[in-house]
Amino acid sequence: MEETAHKGAEHGNGQSIHLPSPTGWPIMLAFGFTMLLAGLVTTFMISIFGFVFIVAGCVGWFHDVLPHEQHEEVPILEQPVVITTSRAVVERVKLTGEHRPHAAGGTSAVMAGIQGGIAGGIAMAIPAMLYGLITHHSVWYAINLLGGAGVGDWAHVTAAAIATFHWQWLLIACVIHGIMCLLVGLLFVAMLPMLPRYPVVLCGLVAPILWSGIIHSFLGFVNPELSAHISWPWFVVSQIAFGVVAGLIISRQTHIHTSKHLPLAARMGFVIPGMTHHDSDAGTPHGEKETH
Amino acid sequence: MSTAPIYADENWNLPSRGMVAMISLLIGESAIFTIFVVAYIFYIGHSVTGPTPAILQVPILNTICLLSSSITIILAERAIEHGQMRRFAFFWAFTMALGIKFLVGTGLEWRDLIYNHGLTISTNLFGTTFYSLVGLHATHVVIGLIMLSIVLIFTLTGHVKQQHAERIKVLALYWHFVDAVWVVVFTVVYIVGR
Amino acid sequence: MADQTLPIPGPTEIPRIGTAGFSEWLHSWIVTVDHKKLGILYVAYSLFFLLVGGVEAMCIRIQLMFPHNHFVSPQVYDELFTMHGTTMVFLVGMPILFGFANYVVPLMVGARDMAFPRLNALSFWLTAFGGILLYFSFVGGFGLYGMGSAPDVGWFAYAPLTAKAFTPGHNTDYWALALIVAGFGTLGTAINLVATIISMRCRGMTLFRMPLFVWLMLAVSGLTLVTITPLTAAQVMLLIDRYLGGHFFDTQAGGSALIWIHFFWIFGHPEVYVLVLPAFGIASEIIPVFSRKAIFGYSTMVGATIAIFFISLAVWAHHMFTVGLTSVSIAFFVLATMVIAVPTGIKIFNWLATMWGGRLRFDTPMLFCVAFVFQFVIAGLTGVILAVAPWDWELHNSYFVIAHFHYVLVGAIVFNIFAAIYYWFPKVTGRMMSEKLGKWHFWVFFAGFHLTFDPMHVVGLLGMPRSIYTYPANRGWNTLNMVISIGAFVQAIGVLIFVWNLIQSLRHGKEAGNDPWDAWTLEWATPSPPPPYNFAVDPVVRSRRPLWDIKHPDDPDWKYEE
Amino acid sequence: MKRRPNLPLIRSGVFILATFFVALPPALGAVARASANTLAPKSTQAHEIFSLAMFALAIVGGIFVVVESLLTYAVIKFRRRKTDPDQEPPQVYGSLRIELAWTVIPILIVIVLFLTTARIIFAVQDPPPPKNGDLQVTVVGHQFWWEFRYPTLGIVTANELHIPVSTRQDPDPTYLTLLSADVDHSFWVPELAGKTDLIPNHPNHMWISPHKPGVYYGQCAQFCGTGHANMLLTVYVDTPAQFAAWVKSQRRPAVDDPAVAAGRHIFEMDACANCHTINGTTAHGTYGPDLTHLMSRATIGAGVAANTAANLREWVKNPNSLKPGAHMPAMQLTNQQIDEVVAYLTTLH
Structure with missing residues (x-):
């Protein structure tokens, strides 16, 4: 070790x-x-006995540490310790110089995901509310569908009830919608660099249709009431609105187009020797501490 | 061969182990008190028979004594930091006096409850929870006082010196905790529960 | 090449047990304050109780082999399952994991000893005497069938069954008092570990360079501080009821049976994480070494640990879905319980990713760790099943639950305990354990484990409740129970092979050297066994794998760590 | 390195898993004569739970197959081979992106599973309030037997619960109020409903809508003491006609047969009357089961033995020999007295 000095x-x-x-x-x-405690299940004398031991133990212990801690001197015996390995060679993932990834990981990517999610969430709400306005003359319709059915205590609710304003349902809808949008935003930012071609097509078309298909397949069980009132074409339109907006924002902010020619390992964002920007500052170990 | 420079961070300061341990202990203690406080709150108004919390007298003087002992112990801590041992001994003894006053006050309160109101730990749920919670706190005061008195004895015999300030602070932290818990117990028992 | 000879001194000779100096030797163990010796004591003590608890489990399985069996009386059966549960959790699980921590954590953080060596000794002896007091119940007092007054109310000791009216005698008192004693010991160790990890780290060992085992022990110690204490508090209340005539859990006087269940599981659920997090820590040390790769996503692992720490404090009521909570509170605890699966899942994925692309060496420690990952996935998924509250209404208190938590406690924790013993045995004794016997041990135990606990899921789905000493013959449970019992015996054989291996290797194992696994953490930079002072000179580290840096000076870790 | 997922393998994995969880219990349950299978739903509640269970099982089964396949693949593919050079593989320290992905995807799954679970929780636990005419039963758990009171019908019985069938066309749910006389118990009839605990000072409620007439088996599911294992429970789901007949027979006073007057006298004069009730006699004890229509029940001792004269005799002589831990003491009667009491009891239809 380096501490020999x-x-x-x-x-x-x-x-x-x-x-x-x-x-x-x-x-x-x-x-x-x-x-002391055993006396409670046996006889009182045991407790007294225990108490005497406690006092003796405390006093004795006290003398151990005060006025100063008692030490023993342990002699050091010289015995060499060999730190070595038979596997000195470390394989590398083969990368050429221009394959250095751009700053795609880290907090900036997370921020991009959050921004994309928020923007997408707002964009998604527009067609959803439009749908409510057109079909049921109420902007609250889609919100109530999500918020009211989301918590599951609906039983045979009428369309009129869904079309009126309920603050609890609005609140729940906002929470569910917000969480889902943020999560999907983060998922996009994690996955897009791995599939760097046509990010907007992937986000805006493939993902929404896949997602809608998955939801369609089990929504009838997850929430029959919601399933009964939902309009699938409008649902897909909303999903596409989310995907396009979120995808655009994320691909702009994280320079996905520049990573097209990178090997998969780099696109997956691995931190591997030879692929990290720390490479050059090998001699300044002080620098790394600040990054925590 | 390695050519990496020796990594010597000049400022390698870690928190004092005594302080860390005391804080850990107090976190554990807080959990114990939380359970007793929760039980007390849960059982408010559940007693089937017997006296109710209405018989309690708010121990204002006791509370003032105990809380001000936190201030005197801070003064004692400052004194030992500056090596003023006489001043330290004075404030330390003063702290203890306030603690003892609190204990005596609690004892008198209990005597009144037991003999004048017939409330014991087995009378009803109020009795059980009241004596358990207040008693648990009083036990901590007693333990604190024993430790304080040991320090006082060693101070008077001249064994406690300025370099022990760190340990004194650890002990003082315990005392502060006992005072802080009293605020909670007081609020729950004498304000919320009554 | 990276060879480097370090002048770190150590004793030239391993102290031997001589018959002449036996009393001296014994004395040296009793008065020791050395974290390594105490660690060994912890592990030896727990292994002893592992055998005792195992014998109890065998008796349970013999009784359940056939319907209407009369191997033990109902009273004795109740004592057996209560003592089995209590022993395995309090006298085996926690002490052995704290024993590993005691031994390894100071070495890993480059310290000479724990922060408070004497407190460490006190904690161990409290734990030990707590266990002895608990087992004294078998002979103390008068009871049925010569079983004394061993506790017979279940390890969960639900009120009001524990009230004087329903369990006269001292059975329940033994349970409460022994666990209070052991609990104080555990609390002391937890405080000591926190102080050691926070305040005793060597130069350069920043929090984010600590080995993951140390991180997990920090989380475990923190969790212990806030989970053992509620149990102690609840047990004090129980004793107040039983000795002073209090009414905390006295339902006749308006007391609540429900609040005990809350208090118990406020302790009881985080307790599961107290047991499983060290197991995670062990896996996080062993898997990288035997995959020859750095742990994948160190920071995420730490983050997941912290997430588990906090979420685990908010899931206790998932043991209480059938007690009549409101639908909203059930929904809350369902959500919390499902959410805790996420950080747990992250850990599993990260272990997988650590293995991915590695060069896996299947020495015995690694075999146990891989089996751990395999079984822990199942345990986690049955956990999610049980979190689905309506399904839990069916499965709660059935053998499905028994199967689930034994998958965690045995499939995950015991497997990792074995892994840890095989892994650190060379460090502790200077000798290797036999690989051949190790492989036998692993495969026999693995087979026995699955033979026992896989059918238990099914028998639970068929409606068999827990804690029953006999069962009707016409429910379709007979064959499965027979299979389960046979599996239990296969496991027992596996454990016996392990014990034999332990004894043999202690005497005849081949010399290990200081670093037999080509590992990367600081404990391997000391001689085996380490000298009393661990490090003659305080180590200085620059990365999470200080020994990697020495072994690969051209490619040190500190260049790449985030 | 990258291969297509092996679809047939995954499918067969799912199939094996499904067999293990779903097919095996019913297969084994079919062998059983008195099945308590949690996966054989026979009521509205149990069906709701079952369908949720299958949904959850599909999700966790999918995860199981994916993760364990990856693990198996890694173990086989990346194991060290003899031919491998003795060097370290490439070191990978992590990838924020991938870790983000395998954090977010599980959260999405959790949300879906949670929303579904929440819906079923509300659907099962918060039923519409009982209407006039819906049957209400109070269940009282005792160490170690069940007491069933039908307050609206004036019936008290033990260990064998009779309720009417509740078809989808003609729903007639039964509402249970669950109380405990001593310690915690848990009411569990797997094929009819999930369990609900009986906790002193804490009344609980549940409801059952059984779809099919028949006999259903269950037992106490919360450890309650020595006799816990023998605290069995039977539910008879009757057709409306059967149920009406049963109610009618239960509301009659006890049979009074002069031929067994001696037994009745012992019953009334001895300690029996302190704990048991027989309508139409001076026995009004409530500590033990109501015996007015003892012989209408198939078993004694909460399912521990068939209700035959021989078993009754054994029971009266020493209840603990049949059911260890039973609270009824051995009555210290002479053989002749026992015979007379049993003769009396066997007339109580």
């Missing part, structure tokens, strides 16, 4: 080391405490 710096004089000396008081105290 520190040898014998603080402890002892290189010949021996201070260690706390062995002591019997802790076991005595533990025994006393156990006896």
